[in-house]
Structure formats: C-alpha cells, structure tokens
Amino acid sequence: IQGAGELVFEARIKFATLTTDLYDLFIGLIESVALAAAVPCTSTQGLIADNNMVGFYRDSTDATTSALLDTTYKADTVAVVNVKEGAITLVADTWVKVGMIFNRRGDNRLEFTRNGIILPDSKVIPSTQTDFPSDTRLGWAFASLITAANASDFASIDWVRVAQRRVSVPL
Numbered sequence: 001i002q003g004a005g006e007l008v009f010e011a012r013i014k015f016a017t018l019t020t021d022l023y024d025l026f027i028g029l030i031e032s033v034a035l036a037a038a039v040p041c042t043s044t045q046g047l048i049a050d051n052n053m054v055g056f057y058r059d060s061t062d063a064t065t066s067a068l069l070d071t072t073y074k075a076d077t078v079a080v081v082n083v084k085e086g087a088i089t090l091v092a093d094t095w096v097k098v099g100m101i102f103n104r105r106g107d108n109r110l111e112f113t114r115n116g117i118i119l120p121d122s123k124v125i126p127s128t129q130t131d132f133p134s135d136t137r138l139g140w141a142f143a144s145l146i147t148a149a150n151a152s153d154f155a156s157i158d159w160v161r162v163a164q165r166r167v168s169v170p171l
Helices: none
Strands: 007-015 023-031 053-058 068-074 081-089 096-102 109-114 138-146 155-164
Touching: 007 023, 007 138, 023 096, 023 155, 053 096, 053 138, 081 109, 138 155
Parallel strands: none
Antiparallel strands: 007 096, 007 155, 023 053, 023 138, 053 068, 068 081, 096 109
C-alpha cells in the first residue's frame, strides 16, 4: 500500500433501523474474494471473516453498540484491529458519509472520516506491518448479514467513490 500513492475512499450510507441483533454490516475495502453469506460478515454474529479488509463495521451483538460503526482493519490469519470502537454514532434513517484517507500527507497514516471531517483516531502503517492488509489489492464492498428472521429495509448505499493516485515506481 505504501508504494501505490494516496488513497481516498468515501461512501454514503443509511440505516433504516438500528435494532440490536438485526444485522451486521461492513463497508470498506476487501481483497478479491467472492462475497457470500459468510464473507465479509461471518455466519457467527458479530465476527468478521478471515480476509484482508479495511473499513467500517457494525456489530449487532451488543445493545450498547448497535448504533455505532467501528473503524477497523484485518489481514488474513491475523486478529481484527479496531482503530476505534464506536467511532461513528449512527442515527436511524439518516444518511452519513463514511470515508478513509491513506498517506494524504506522505506520512503513511490511515485516517477515517465522518461527513468529510477527519476522526481523531488514526493509524500509521509502517512498512513492516504484519496485521494490516498491505500485501494484496483491495476493492470496495458493502455487505450485510441479516441475523433476524423476516428482516428487511435495513441499510442502503447511494454512492461510493474510490481513488488512488498513480505513482511511478523507479526501476
């Protein structure tokens, strides 16, 4: 990731309801993998699949966190790292823009945003990082695991933007 240039990700999402135990949700970047009932949200409620990914995760297992998004990342075979649990407070039926910026100032810092405002918790990604998914290309994903019978109208996305500055690598 460090040699590829500045990265910007942004999406606008809305949650119709924030009821506990209704659904888990991931929005962000993930490795090239077939999305399925257990990827990126596993069939075990509240858990993320063992894939390379970085983004925002809603864990529905706890009543105190069902209206919150965590800023998180994971490398395959390594435990999930929460940059900040409960980084974004959600409001039912209200659009919110979530985003990530990497290496904006040339300092290898991963920053997260809410409605265009940079959140206070960030992560510097060193070149020898072993728990960050820096060894594979990532593409965007919006995925949910419905955990309640007959649940519907739970989450929406109306746009996503992803861009990475092209950097020439000297031979």
